[in-house]
Each structure stands twice: as structure tokens, then as C-alpha cells.
Amino acid sequence: MNNSQETEVKNENKSGFPPTGGAGVERGSEARLRRAARHAWWAAWFIRFCGLFWRVRIEDPEGRLASPNPWILVLWHNRVLATPLAYRKWFSHRRGVVLTSPSGDGEVLARTVAAFGMGAVRGSSSRRGARALRELTGVLKEGRDVIITPDGPRGPRYQVAPGVVALAAMTGVEVLPIDIEIRGYFELGSWDRFRVPWPWGMITLRMREPINVPRKVDEAARDAYCKAIGDALQGDANAP
Numbered sequence: 001m002n003n004s005q006e007t008e009v010k011n012e013n014k015s016g017f018p019p020t021g022g023a024g025v026e027r028g029s030e031a032r033l034r035r036a037a038r039h040a041w042w043a044a045w046f047i048r049f050c051g052l053f054w055r056v057r058i059e060d061p062e063g064r065l066a067s068p069n070p071w072i073l074v075l076w077h078n079r080v081l082a083t084p085l086a087y088r089k090w091f092s093h094r095r096g097v098v099l100t101s102p103s104g105d106g107e108v109l110a111r112t113v114a115a116f117g118m119g120a121v122r123g124s125s126s127r128r129g130a131r132a133l134r135e136l137t138g139v140l141k142e143g144r145d146v147i148i149t150p151d152g153p154r155g156p157r158y159q160v161a162p163g164v165v166a167l168a169a170m171t172g173v174e175v176l177p178i179d180i181e182i183r184g185y186f187e188l189g190s191w192d193r194f195r196v197p198w199p200w201g202m203i204t205l206r207m208r209e210p211i212n213v214p215r216k217v218d219e220a221a222r223d224a225y226c227k228a229i230g231d232a233l234q235g236d237a238n239a240p
Contacts, residue, residue, distance in 0.1 A: 036104060040111030047112075051085045053199035058090055060207040064176060065091050070140050071176040071210075072168055074160075076233055077152035078192040079180035082203050084116035087147075096145040097121055099132065101153040119144075133167060140171045150229060157192045158233075160226040168213035168225075177208040177232035208232040 064071070073096070075083065087096055097119040100106035110120035121139065123132020136146050146167070150160040168175050184201035188194040197203055209232065213225055 032104065033107070036107040037111055039108045040115065043108065043112045044115035047081065047085050047116075050197065050199050051082070051089075054082060054085075054197055055200070055202045056082060056086055056089075057202070057204045058086070058207075059204060062207070064207050064210065065094065068143070070143050070173055071145050072140070072164060072171075072173050073145055073147045073176050073178055074150050074164055074229060074233065075147075075178040075180055076158060076192075077149035077155075078157070078187075078190075078194045079182065080149060081194075081196060083147070083178075083180075083205075084113050084118060086203075086205060087118065088116040094145055095119075095143075096147050097136070097139045098147045099123060099136065099149075103153070106153065118147075121146075133163070133170065136167055137171050140167075140173050146173075150226075151192070155191045158230065160230045160233075162222050162226055164229065165213055165217065165222050165225045168211070169215055169217045172215065174210040174212050175229060176210050177229055179206040179208055179233055180204070181206070 060066075087094070095118075098109065098113050098121070100109045100120050100122055102122045106120075106122055110122065113120060119139075121132050121135045123135070139146055148164050148167075150164045151158055164175060167173075181204045182195050182197050182201055183203075184198045185195040186198065188196065211225065211228055211232070214221075217225065
């Protein structure tokens with residue numbers, strides 16, 4: 001590894017995004033990409049089909065998502081399933097980009113959200129974190145939202161990684177926590193106990209108070225902002 005590569009890796013590991021275990025964006029073989037495309041097609045089909053029956057409610061009394069300004073939208077990793085559908089259906093005037101890992105699962109997620117008209121930036125702290133921060137900064141400057149699961153992609157569950165605070169500090173864009181409550185769901189055996197709403201489930205997306213992060217944040221303040229974001233997302237997070 002040459003000096004420039006060493007510098008890039010060091011910068012990536014300072015990004016604050018949670019590790020994924022991947023080593024950059026996994027282009028993979030044609031067979032792997034075709035498999036990811038199939039999985040994404042089925043995921044998008046499942047979301048659209050269940051969306052015919054899900055009862056989705058948006059609580060945004062201040063009309064924050066009616067604002068023309070971009071947001072850094074954050075939500076827990078195990079509540080994301082209905083989000084692309086809700087974003088496309090109720091906020092079609094907005095343009096959003098999702099941060100996904102550079103792993104195979106991240107490829108499936110990127111292709112799934114693309115089916116709902118959303119973009120994706122691939123990154124993790126293992127190699128692409130600093131580059132992902134730069135790309136997300138450009139997205140926000142273009143007036144598009146950035147959507148982040150701050151405890152993903154590997155956890156720990158319900159623990160906010162500092163990458164979202166770093167992005168807010170760099171850009172001056174406010175963090176808008178979306179507290180998602182699901183009534184009527186089953187859980188997968190994944191690290192986050194991913195919640196899949198039953199077709200008759202009730203899904204409520206609550207826009208919490210925005211969090212404004214100053215440009216200069218020391219370690220103690222960073223941890224405090226991470227806690228504030230986690231508290232805003234808490235909802236029924238500790239429910240069994």
C-alpha cells in the first residue's frame with residue numbers, strides 16, 4: 001500500500017460511519033449482480049403489495065417535509081421497510097438519497113430504493129466513509145434529502161453512530177429524526193430484529209424536533225448529539 005492509499009484509509013476510518021466489514025463497493029460478478037437485482041425486484045414487489053393494505057399515518061404537524069430545504073432524515077434500521085413507499089407516496093415533491101453499505105446487502109437495498117425513485121450513496125468506515133461523506137455533502141448542497149439509519153448496517157441496535165453528526169456539522173443541515181411505530185408486525189432473526197409489518201399493520205411516522213449541530217463539535221458534544229438523536233428516535237424501541 002502506498003502513502004496516498006494509507007492516507008485515504010486513515011481518513012475513511014475517521015468518518016464516523018459504522019463498519020460493515022466490506023472493502024469498498026462490491027462490484028462482484030455478473031451472477032452476483034443479477035442475484036441482487038432479483039432480490040431487489042422481489043423486495044420492491046413485496047413493499048408495493050403490502051402497501052395496498054398497510055395503514056400508514058404521517059405525523060408532521062409543523063409541515064417540516066413540506067419545506068423546500070433538504071434534511072438529514074434518520075430512522076432506526078429495523079423500521080425502514082415501509083419508508084421508500086411512504087416517501088414516494090406522500091412526499092413525491094422531495095428527492096432523497098439513502099446511505100447504504102458497500103456490501104451485497106447494500107447493493108440489494110440500493111436497487112430496491114431505486115425502484116421508488118430514490119438514489120443511494122455507498123459507504124462505510126472500513127474504506128469509503130470519507131468519500132461517502134463528501135458525496136452526501138454534495139447531495140445536500142443540491143437540495144436533496146439524505147436518509148440514514150444511524151445504527152446500521154451492523155449495529156449495535158438502537159445506538160447512534162457519529163457519522164450522522166459529522167455530516168450535520170460539515171453541512172449545517174439539520175437532522176430530522178423520524179420515529180416510526182409499527183403495530184402488527186413480526187421480527188426477523190437479524191441483529192436488529194428487523195420488523196416486517198403484517199399486511200393489516202399500522203405504521204406511524206412521526207417527525208420529531210429537528211436537531212441543529214454546530215460546525216465545530218468536540219468529542220463530548222458529539223456524544224451528546226448522538227444521544228439526543230437516539231432519544232428522539234426512542235419511541236417503542238425498547239419494547240419487547
